[in-house]
Amino acid sequence: MKTGDGRESPVALKRRARKINRILGETYPYAVAELDFRNAFELLVATVLSAQTTDVRVNLTTPALFARFPDPRSLAEAEVEELQDIIRPTGFFRAKANSLLALSNRLVDEYDGDVPGRLEDLVTLPGVGRKTANVVLGNAFGIPGITVDTHFGRLSRRFGWTAADDPIKVEAEVGALFETKDWTRLSHHVVFHGRRVCHAKKPACGACPVAALCPSYGEGEVDPAKAAKLLKYELAPGREELLERMRNGETRAELLRAGHALGA
Numbered sequence: 001m002k003t004g005d006g007r008e009s010p011v012a013l014k015r016r017a018r019k020i021n022r023i024l025g026e027t028y029p030y031a032v033a034e035l036d037f038r039n040a041f042e043l044l045v046a047t048v049l050s051a052q053t054t055d056v057r058v059n060l061t062t063p064a065l066f067a068r069f070p071d072p073r074s075l076a077e078a079e080v081e082e083l084q085d086i087i088r089p090t091g092f093f094r095a096k097a098n099s100l101l102a103l104s105n106r107l108v109d110e111y112d113g114d115v116p117g118r119l120e121d122l123v124t125l126p127g128v129g130r131k132t133a134n135v136v137l138g139n140a141f142g143i144p145g146i147t148v149d150t151h152f153g154r155l156s157r158r159f160g161w162t163a164a165d166d167p168i169k170v171e172a173e174v175g176a177l178f179e180t181k182d183w184t185r186l187s188h189h190v191v192f193h194g195r196r197v198c199h200a201k202k203p204a205c206g207a208c209p210v211a212a213l214c215p216s217y218g219e220g221e222v223d224p225a226k227a228a229k230l231l232k233y234e235l236a237p238g239r240e241e242l243l244e245r246m247r248n249g250e251t252r253a254e255l256l257r258a259g260h261a262l263g264a
């Protein structure tokens with residue numbers, strides 16, 4: 001539905017946005033947080049480590065880290081050199097080690113070794129911004145949150161859901177288009193689509209399930225055969241058994257241990 005001046009009405013925008021989310025949900029039914037974690041502390045640490053690297057690399061690093069330092073108290077007492085050695089593969093390891101030490105010390109000193117479940121508290125922790133706080137709230141506490149990372153911002157603008165660059169504005173404007181209960185799932189769907197199809201440099205428009213609803217169709221390759229070659233799948237199509245197991249709660253770490261190769 002267009003308004004008199006040819007612009008999309010707010011109602012039409014909301015409908016289109018929700019339809020896109022529905023289709024992305026059908027396309028990526030297994031969309032979950034891609035970081036492996038067993039509790040809020042592990043997710044918080046993994047999210048801090050994920051800056052400037054891939055979730056796959058973080059998932060390869062965290063099992064050894066949590067085996068050695070399973071909680072904020074043990075991590076707060078870690079030797080910085082040992083900590084740096086363990087997290088080195090994630091890059092920026094000196095800064096990240098300092099953040100993790102400061103973070104776990106604050107958790108011990110101010111929150112009795114627990115991760116607080118409120119946005120206002122989480123964003124005051126060292127190394128934790130709004131994005132990390134929303135990841136933790138949405139995935140470890142079940143409190144709906146929109147996670148505006150680079151993929152979410154880019155796709156929201158391509159979808160015409162917002163024109164803003166500022167992540168806080170993106171969060172507010174996109175949040176207003178959806179029901180609060182859908183925010184966390186929406187974040188996963190959009191990030192999955194950004195990683196696999198709607199890439200920053202070469203979006204695969206010709207192989208995109210929401211092409212008909214996207215005002216940016218044509219920004220990338222539209223030829224279906226050429227576009228198909230641009231797709232990136234962590235789980236190749238056809239490996240439904242793995243998808244089913246992930247949907248039933250098995251983590252990447254468990255699937256890897258069971259001998260399934262999950263390439264990025």
Ligand code: SF4
Nearest residue numbers: 198203205208214217
């Ligand atoms: S049509 Fe192109 S720009 Fe739009 S979501 Fe799909 S891949 Fe991205």
